[in-house]
Structure formats: C-alpha cells, structure tokens
Amino acid sequence: MSTYLFSIETAAITFPIIAFLLAIPYMIYQYHKYGSIPWLRTLIIYSFFLYLLVIYYLAILPLPDPEEVAKLTTPRYQLLPFYFIIDIVKNADTSLHGTALVINIIRNPEFYTTFLNILMFIPFGVYMRYYFKLSLKRTILYSFLLSLFIELTQLSGLYFIYPRPYRLFDVDDLMINTLGGLSGYLIAPLFTFFLPSRETIDKTSMKKSxxxxxxxxxxxxxxxxxxxxxxxxxxxxxxxxxxxxxxxxxxxxxxxxxxxxxxxxxxxxxxxxxxxxxxxxxxxxxxxxxxxxxxxxxxxxxxxxxxxxxxxxxxxxxxxxxxxxxxxxxxxxxxxxxxxxxxxxxxxxxxxxxxxxxxxxxxxxxxxxxxxxxxxx
Known part of the structure; x- marks a missing residue:
C-alpha cells in the first residue's frame, strides 16, 4: 500500500509542472475548437491527465538501483491466462468455510492486488464514456491498449534504461485492467449523474465564445x-x-x-x-x-x-x-x-x-x- 501512496504523492507533486507545460497547447486547442474554456471542462481534462500520471507512476515507481536490477533472476513475464486465480487459491486457507474463507481470500495479497488493478482502471472507463463519448467496444479497446502500454513499459525495463525488467509483464494484468475499464464504463452514470453532459459543456463553451x-x-x-x-x-x-x-x-x-x-x-x-x-x-x-x-x-x-x-x-x-x-x-x-x-x-x-x-x-x-x-x- 505504501508503494501506491508514494506513486500518488509523486504524481501530485510533479503534476503542476506537467500542467504548466500543457496549459498553452490546451488553451489554444480549446479556443480553436470551442471558443472558450469553461472551468468544468478544464477540471475534467486536467484531472484526467493527473489520473494517467498516477497510473504511469504506479507502473514504474519506485525506481530501483540499476545494479540491483542487473542481479535479478526473477521471471520477466507471465503468459498463462488466469494464473492470478491459481495464486489466490494457493495462498488461501482451504480449511476454512463460509464467511471465514471469504475473509481469508480478501486478506490475501494476491486478491487485493487484483482488486486494486481493477479499481485503478475504473476511472478510465468513466472518462471514456462521460467526457470522450466512446462506445463500449472502443472503451474496451482503449483500456486494453493503455494496459498494454504499461506492461510493455515494464517489460522493456523502462524503455531499456534498465538492463532487464524490474516489474513482471503479466498477461493477467491486461485482462484485469481491461475489465476495470469495462466496469468503469458500465457504472459511469452513477458517478456522472449530477454532472452536466458533454453536450451541455460544449453548448456552454460555444455560448461564451x-x-x-x-x-x-x-x-x-x-x-x-x-x-x-x-x-x-x-x-x-x-x-x-x-x-x-x-x-x-x-x-x-x-x-x-x-x-x-x-x-x-x-x-x-x-x-x-x-x-x-x-x-x-x-x-x-x-x-x-x-x-x-x-x-x-x-x-x-x-x-x-x-x-x-x-x-x-x-x-x-x-x-x-x-x-x-x-x-x-x-x-x-x-x-x-x-x-x-x-x-x-x-x-x-x-x-x-x-x-x-x-x-x-x-x-x-x-x-x-x-x-x-x-x-x-
């Protein structure tokens, strides 16, 4: 959990710099396309960038010592689908039954890691449906591509900066993250019920133009x-x-x-x-x-x-x-x-x-x- 918090804190610290670099291109694009920049649109776009930055930092941080990475002998990739289920069952206490067994499984590190991976991609599905107005198929595709980008970043040893991967490329993560994006798409109306629609934001922008x-x-x-x-x-x-x-x-x-x-x-x-x-x-x-x-x-x-x-x-x-x-x-x-x-x-x-x-x-x-x-x- 400390790794997750560290990545989120790092993203929060560095995001103002990235936001500054994005500010002028964003302003120009918004003025050209919509004629104005409503505060809600700005909040949505910059929160989306912050969210992507958090995901990226979760994939690469903390950065290890290159010499320590060179000594690693752990597997570089895991290509067996649904292997996470085997890990969960392997670490569960099968002598328990009912509620006790469920609690034991939830406390299993393999389970909450899987759950957090799903949870991590739920906002992506929400953004895709609410603001970017993508279909279910395109949301699933983009969720898969984002997950693939993260996994390839890990497999390449942070784009070959490191002599070998220091994180495992896991085919299960591709499926789990894509499932998270799908879940976000399905439950998006629950989160965006009180927010104005994208069409309303566009009309407001054009009115202010x-x-x-x-x-x-x-x-x-x-x-x-x-x-x-x-x-x-x-x-x-x-x-x-x-x-x-x-x-x-x-x-x-x-x-x-x-x-x-x-x-x-x-x-x-x-x-x-x-x-x-x-x-x-x-x-x-x-x-x-x-x-x-x-x-x-x-x-x-x-x-x-x-x-x-x-x-x-x-x-x-x-x-x-x-x-x-x-x-x-x-x-x-x-x-x-x-x-x-x-x-x-x-x-x-x-x-x-x-x-x-x-x-x-x-x-x-x-x-x-x-x-x-x-x-x-």
Whole structure:
C-alpha cells in the first residue's frame, strides 16, 4: 500500500509542472475548437491527465538501483491466462468455510492486488464514456491498449534504461485492467449523474465564445510571438537585427500587414478564432496602422525610450527649458506604461475590454468562432 501512496504523492507533486507545460497547447486547442474554456471542462481534462500520471507512476515507481536490477533472476513475464486465480487459491486457507474463507481470500495479497488493478482502471472507463463519448467496444479497446502500454513499459525495463525488467509483464494484468475499464464504463452514470453532459459543456463553451477575454487574446499573442521569432531568426541570417527599435518596427509590420491583407486576422488570431475590426461599418487601413503603431512603436517602446532619456538628463548638462520638457517627456513615457499595465489587470476580469490604443484607433477584437463553425458544417 505504501508503494501506491508514494506513486500518488509523486504524481501530485510533479503534476503542476506537467500542467504548466500543457496549459498553452490546451488553451489554444480549446479556443480553436470551442471558443472558450469553461472551468468544468478544464477540471475534467486536467484531472484526467493527473489520473494517467498516477497510473504511469504506479507502473514504474519506485525506481530501483540499476545494479540491483542487473542481479535479478526473477521471471520477466507471465503468459498463462488466469494464473492470478491459481495464486489466490494457493495462498488461501482451504480449511476454512463460509464467511471465514471469504475473509481469508480478501486478506490475501494476491486478491487485493487484483482488486486494486481493477479499481485503478475504473476511472478510465468513466472518462471514456462521460467526457470522450466512446462506445463500449472502443472503451474496451482503449483500456486494453493503455494496459498494454504499461506492461510493455515494464517489460522493456523502462524503455531499456534498465538492463532487464524490474516489474513482471503479466498477461493477467491486461485482462484485469481491461475489465476495470469495462466496469468503469458500465457504472459511469452513477458517478456522472449530477454532472452536466458533454453536450451541455460544449453548448456552454460555444455560448461564451462570443466574449473575447484576456486569456484568449494572450493565446493568440503567444502564437504570433512564436511566428515572429521564427521569422526574425530566418531574417537574422541575412540582416543584422540588433536594436530594440528594429524589433518594434518588425512587430508593427507583422501585425499591420497581417491584419490588412486578411481583414483583421493574424496567424494567432485565426487559430483562436478572433479578429480585429473597426467600430464603424468598414475598417480602414489607417485604423490597423494606428492600432499597431500605438501598441508596438509607442507603448512597447515607451519604457526604453523613457529610461534612455532619463539617463541622458542625469549625465548631461542642458538648459532649463529643454530639461523641463525632457523630464515631462520621461513622465509621459512612464505614464503610458503604467496605464497599459493597469489596463492589463482590468482586462483579466472584464470581458471584451478595449485598451486605450484600441479606443484611439477605433478598433476592437471580435469572435469569429461561429463564422468558423458555420463554414465547416
């Protein structure tokens, strides 16, 4: 039992790191497919990942010393079906009868190991039926494949990291684990009775997809940032890009040209189903130009320009009027950044929030999710 608890504790400790690595791809996928990320869907998906991680750790932990594994002479595999029944009977006290015999069998390590293997795969069957909407046949198949993956992991000595297997490949485990997945499928309605159906979750997601929230815009920006970095890496082989001003100009050109030629979309925005439009009926090129000039040339460069100007004032002697004017310019640069970061905080909690640069350029982000789903039907 301590081995089970150790594996569960290890999974709980390492899962936040894995969840962090999955967060961005998960956000992008959810926004592209459903247009939003309801908290219940997130809870279900991440609990499923945690569950898989626990199963995997139960199969491989605790990790033994390779030198000790090399000395093992225990069998590598057990290929006789239903051998676990022989083990249970062999270790049972057959002199007992009735309730005493049943209790004796339940206390048998072979019995509760078998029971725990069934119990371990019951949640898998529940997930397959409730959230992934799989049929009974596919649930049985996927339960078998997951069990086979675990058994092959053990048979290969953790993918040949160890000189030989330190856990037994057991054909009975394939059957028992698959039985657990089947059991989970059959009893899933008992566990999910009070939960909304997958269809309800999807409808809720699509209903919320009209709102363009901060994290949806952030997901689009991350994708565009990756694209820009790839483009900059390629361009840097031909052109020397060393100044901040050059990067700011490149960002401006990327977003301005992308939205101009695609009527409001970038690669990132397209993936998460949003686009930039004007408040008026038609969006002019000047609105795209002003929007991204204010954001990438003014707002994102203001802090650096303000610091450079302040450094110049502190290291040089100039007349009083120009000095006052430059100090005012420094304050303006820092004020621009303060306003932007305050707006960032507000946008986290307010849906469809328009930043100052959007108000000045008379533009906003809108959802295109329903347009996309309509086009694919």
């Amino acid at each position: 009209e709102n363009v929230k901060f994290f949806r815009r952030l997901a689009a920006l991350i994708i565009d940032y990756i694209v820009i970095q790839l483009l900059l890496t390629i361009i840097s082989f031909f052109i020397n890009l060393t100044t901040i001003d050059t990067y700011g100009l490149f960002y401006f050109l990327y977003f301005f040209l992308s939205t101009t030629f695609t009527k409001g979309s970038t690669i990132g925005k397209r993936i998460v189903n949003i686009k930039v439009v004007g408040i008026s009926e038609h969006t002019g090129i000047w609105q795209y130009a002003l929007r991204y000039f204010l954001l990438y040339v003014v707002t994102f460069q203001a802090f650096t320009i303000g610091v450079d100007t302040l450094s110049y004032l502190l290291t040089n002697t100039i007349e009083i009027l120009p000095r006052i004017a430059l100090y005012g310019f420094v304050i303006l640069c820092f004020l621009i950044n303060i306003i932007f970061f305050v707006e960032l905080l507000i946008s986290v909690f307010r849906k469809n929030y328009r930043f100052l640069y959007e108000k000045l350029s008379n533009t906003k982000n809108i959802s295109t999710f329903h347009d996309e789903t309509t086009n694919t039907i």
